[in-house]
């Protein structure tokens with residue numbers, strides 16, 4: 135059977151088929167959305183005024199601003215929906231008019247419709263937020279971005295400001311469903327952002343004898359934490375390390391493990407990574423909370439108080455007790471942690487995609503690259519300094535059509551796998567990735583990297599009237615393509631992570 139075609143959702147009203155109510159039930163559908171929502175790019179571009187926006191959040195490559203202007207406006211929907219703007223950033227180290235920090239080789243809308251959504255499958259893809267691409271060719275739009283960049287600069291975190299700024303020469307920006315916006319009744323929404331990272335351990339097949347014991351037993355994320363601590367000059371003991379967030383627990387098929395993951399995420403949200411001697415540690419990016427459209431700063435007592443007040447006016451939450459804080463988080467999240475919840479379904483598919491598309495592991499793929507091209511992974515220069523024609527072709531910017539073809543092959547392969555166990559499925563996928571053209575195996579690996587780095591947004595809506603239960607809506611964000619130019623980095627980082635972890639384990643004995 136051919137894979138189910140994906141029906142584009144950017145032109146459809148906001149979908150909430152992946153919303154969960156208490157006990158994992160599906161939530162009632164949202165109020166009937168009008169056919170004109172989200173609006174066209176032209177009407178959104180016609181209503182841009184830099185004074186109507188405020189800083190919302192940013193990552194390594196993009197920055198979000200929220201609409202704070204008057205209503206009615208095309209940026210506000212008929213049922214309280216709001217659109218935010220997602221702008222690309224540009225590294226300060228880059229000079230000249232081009233050179234955005236983002237690395238989108240393909241059209242973002244087509245990427246979503248032809249690559250991301252079909253891979254996620256219809257159910258999970260309905261969690262992708264509504265998005266409209268806004269081309270910035272008009273001089274007025276260009277002037278808007280420049281004014282906006284200047285206005286919000288002082289609201290950005292200092293560390294990010296040093297590194298980059300809004301790319302005022304970008305060819306486009308995106309209007310995206312603002313997940314931090316109030317609900318249809320205008321009530322504040324608690325938004326939880328979880329960056330779950332890698333949810334699997336690689337198969338042993340292509341692993342080196344020295345890396346296998348570590349990579350087969352410890353999540354990549356937790357090994358990476360040791361390297362990051364070392365790079366930051368922080369000394370970490372095993373007991374402290376044992377308490378760190380473990381993605382394998384969040385992706386696990388039992389509620390108890392998921393609750394443990396929530397506890398670890400809560401600890402690091404409240405006190406930061408590696409707190410010592412009463413001092414807060416570095417802010418973690420695996421769990422963030424937003425209230426009233428602003429990220430809750432856990433170093434600010436007033437903001438914590440406001441978060442506590444929002445959770446419940448009666449329950450007493452001790453802000454200095456991990457147990458109490460975890461209990462408060464679980465009181466909101468518990469329905470989403472059951473195995474039949476939509477969050478669990480999304481996590482399960484993410485882990486499957488991460489694992490299957492990376493079935494060779496970077497070690498196996500890099501070995502294949504070396505043996506077929508004679509060049510280092512991600513490079514087209516041979517040991518003798520000559521350029522390999524074959525590897526040059528492999529490094530050409532991938533087209534959307536190529537990615538879409540890989541997706542179709544992968545989905546057809548998955549159809550053949552049927553109900554095989556995950557282990558069998560990975561073995562068979564390894565065989566497929568070893569036999570298909572190297573270019574396709576490489577693109578599959580990059581697709582896996584996309585799913586390893588996305589975030590899950592949980593819009594936590596207060597219950598209606600007498601119903602005190604929270605309703606949770608699940609969304610997936612940050613599913614951008616990863617650049618081919620990063621291949622060498624992936625191999626080097628993998629080696630560095632394992633070597634550092636192995637040395638650290640020795641030192642702990």
Ligand SMILES: O=P(O)(O)O[C@@H]1[C@@H](OP(=O)(O)O)[C@H](OP(=O)(O)O)[C@H](O)[C@H](OP(=O)(O)O)[C@H]1OP(=O)(O)O
Nearest residue numbers: 193194195329331358419583584586587616620627
């Ligand atoms: O390599 P990782 O696992 O550290 O992931 C990077 C992330 O670091 P993290 O460990 O989550 O703090 C990193 O996150 P931060 O910028 O550190 O918040 C990015 O997400 C980066 O991807 P990109 O540069 O936006 O394409 C991520 O790079 P990719 O590995 O996804 O290319």
Ligand SMILES: Nc1ncnc2c1ncn2[C@@H]1O[C@H](COP(=O)(O)OP(=O)(O)OP(=O)(O)O)[C@@H](O)[C@H]1O
Nearest residue numbers: 191192193194195196198310311312313314611612
């Ligand atoms: N639709 C949205 N509504 C509200 N907030 C959002 C939305 N999309 C993104 N954000 C916030 O903006 C941040 C940056 O967005 P995004 O993840 O797209 O950027 P990025 O640079 O690609 O991130 P990363 O560095 O993690 O790869 C997110 O981490 C999240 O906090």
